[in-house]
Amino acid sequence: MSSVIKEHKDSGRIELQLLHKEGKKVWGDVHYKLYFDEQHQFTGGIGTVADITKQKLAKLELERSNQQVQMQAQKLAVAGQIAAGIAHEVRNPLTSVNGFLQLMKTQYPERTDYFDIIFSEIKRIDFVLSELLVLAKPQSVHFQEVQLHGLLEQVITLLKTNAVLSNIDLKQPFKKQDAGAILADANQMKQLFINLIKNAIEAMPEGGSIYISTEK
Structure with a gap:
């Protein structure tokens, strides 16, 4: 006073x-x-x-709880970013491994049961990665100049085996030297193209052609 x-x-x-x-x-x-x-x-x-001792103590306890929740949220945000990074880094080579195993399966028909187990486990890993991406916090975007056609060629090479096994021809009416640079996050753009082409392959069970082109 x-x-x-x-x-x-x-x-x-x-x-x-x-x-x-x-x-x-x-x-x-x-x-x-x-x-x-x-x-x-x-x-x-x-x-x-x-x-007002009870009310004051309850208020102080609530403030302490809120601080703990905020600290926990920050920890979860960091964990989410790490999980998202791991999921993206693992999923891309996993797609390549899956494609080459599909080719090997045709060369060893007597081991079909083994390959079926492997593919089942790969599918389970992919599901876990999807769950990690859902739970992860949004990542910060790192913009840089990305050679669009070069990035597309990497993705097409990565998915070509999957396309062949599905009787699909990936057509790319562009040349790498004609590529222009765009300002984007290279990893996110690569994942975007992988998802688009994989979805297109899965949507064509009877085979066909997928045309991949760019316009300025």
């Missing part, structure tokens, strides 16, 4: 930690009225005190 008196506040409300007659500390909600003489000297005051 000394600060209130020094500031010559004649009335108001303040929360204070007080010492109870039993020796324990309690929180009080104090409504006060102060009196000062003509020289602004404090002469006395009246007031009421309500015990």
Whole structure:
């Protein structure tokens, strides 16, 4: 209350930690009225005190809980970014491994049961990676100049085996030297093209041709 008196506040409300007659500390909600003489000297005051210890402790506990939740959220955000990075890095080579195993399966027909187990496990890994991407926090985007046609050729090479096994011809009526640069995140663009072409392959169970072209 000394600060209130020094500031010559004649009335108001303040929360204070007080010492109870039993020796324990309690929180009080104090409504006060102060009196000062003509020289602004404090002469006395009246007031009421309500015990708000339970409410105050509950509020402090809530604030501590919120801080813990925020810290946990930050940790989960970091974990999510790591998980997303791992998922992207693993999924691309996994697609390549799956394609070459499909070719090997045709060369070893007597081991079909083994290959079926391998493909089942690869599918399970891919599912786990998808779950990681769903749970992961959005990643920051790193923009840089990306040679579009060069990136597309990498993706086409990666998926060509899958396309051949599905009786699909990936046609690319462009040349690498004709490529222009775009401002983009290379990894995200690569994953985007992989997803688009894989979806196109899966949507053509009877085979056919997929034309991949670009326009300025």
